Amino acid sequence: MLDAEGLTRAVLAGDRDAAAALAAAALAAGADPAEILNAGLLPGMDAVGQRFARKELYLGEVLLAARAMQAGIAVLKPALAQAGHDAGPKPVVVIGTVKGDLHDIGKNLVTMMLEAGGLEVVDLGTNVSTDRFLDAIREHNAAVLGLSALLTTTMRQMRQTIEELRRVGAMDGVKTVVGGAPVTQEFADTIGADAWAPDAPAAVATIKRLVGAA
Ligand code: B12
Known part of the structure; x- marks a missing residue:
């Protein structure tokens, strides 16, 4: 029960x-x-x-x-x-909580549900620097970058990370999705993210749509 x-x-x-x-x-x-x-x-x-x-x-x-x-x-x-066990290569999502931010419960849920939805996820944990995102995107040939922030102060770090990764040419063919309690669609638009999702189920649907797997 x-x-x-x-x-x-x-x-x-x-x-x-x-x-x-x-x-x-x-x-x-x-x-x-x-x-x-x-x-x-x-x-x-x-x-x-x-x-x-x-x-x-x-x-x-x-x-x-x-x-x-x-x-x-x-x-x-x-x-x-259990649902995420079909065969064949899966699009890779690199995800992490941005630098300065230690909140990870929501990000972990998103990770879990993405895996359950049949995507491969490389979870970098919390307090992740732009350099670590860069290395992981390149190493795993990521299709999607997911950024999480729970603090109004670290939301700004999302913008810096996206801008820096674009500047060094790491984001060609990589879609960015942002989330976390203070993050809104409007904020996602202002920092040039490709998408925002309010919760884990919506994150799965949004990311699948972005990689053409929905
Ligand atoms: C738990 C918690 C903590 C725990 C974190 C433990 C952990 N391992 O995560 C601890 C105690 C460590 C903590 C510390 C702090 N916290 Co805190 N914390 C919270 C609390 C109560 C819950 C957050 C949570 O887990 N929610 C549940 C999850 C499931 O929801 P979620 O994270 O929003 O995730 C969902 C969506 O947002 C979305 N999502 C999340 N990430 C992503 C990523 C992508 C790509 C996508 C698409 C979607 C997505 O999907 C998730 C699942 O549905 C919130 C209050 C709140 N209501 O948010 C405060 C809160 C976030 N904390 C706050 C503060 C101030 C702090 C501290 C600064 C406190 C202090 N004085 O030290 C420190 C900061 C530490 C740091 N540097 O990060 C403030 C932030 C205020 C602000 N305006 O910025 C809040 C809002 C509390 C408050 N009302 O004041 N905290």
Whole structure:
């Protein structure tokens, strides 16, 4: 059975063991992994964000909540990724959270869902410099570059990264997609990104459209 409220509470309480156990129990009972994520784990992180904004939580509590969320996601990962196993070469998406920014929960979700959607993803992690993006694009012959930013300050880094990669000629034939809570379509347009997506399912649809795989 899917105990969505229990999962939400586990994230809010920063209880890693409960988040993992409830996610595993829901999977074992046949619940849809996307439903476990969307109805159980994500509302917990939303509530954490709202309470942090109202100064009802300390940063340490947010970190614990993030760890609980990641423990739940780790349990779901194999089930979420199961769909992505067809044969043949897959377009490569290089993704990372831009320099100065350590938030990675949303980017990890996007990565997971892209893999589940049959794309190959090279995830560079967080605090990724333009040089590291450049090396990875070249090494893996990327079709798409995905940039994530959660801070209004690091959104600016997205522009710098895109401009620098274009300046050195690394972006010919490479599409850029940007995302993260403060990032909007309007911002994506102003920094010359090819696309923006508000969440992980939309990121999959958008990237598949860009690489002609939809
Ligand atoms: C968890 C969290 C943390 C954790 C991060 C843990 C981790 N491993 O990620 C910790 C505690 C470390 C942290 C630290 C900080 N944080 Co913080 N954090 C959050 C919080 C509560 C949740 C973020 C989250 O994970 N959301 C859940 C995920 C699933 O959503 P998401 O990231 O938006 O991702 C979805 C979409 O945006 C999209 N997406 C994401 N990336 C991409 C990429 C592409 C290519 C595409 C297409 C789509 C896409 O798809 C995702 C899935 O659906 C937010 C509040 C909030 N509501 O956003 C604050 C928040 C982002 N943090 C904030 C701040 C201020 C900080 C700190 C500066 C605090 C401090 N004083 O030190 C530090 C900065 C550290 C750093 N240098 O990065 C502020 C930012 C304010 C601002 N205007 O910039 C926020 C908004 C909180 C607030 N209300 O004040 N934080």
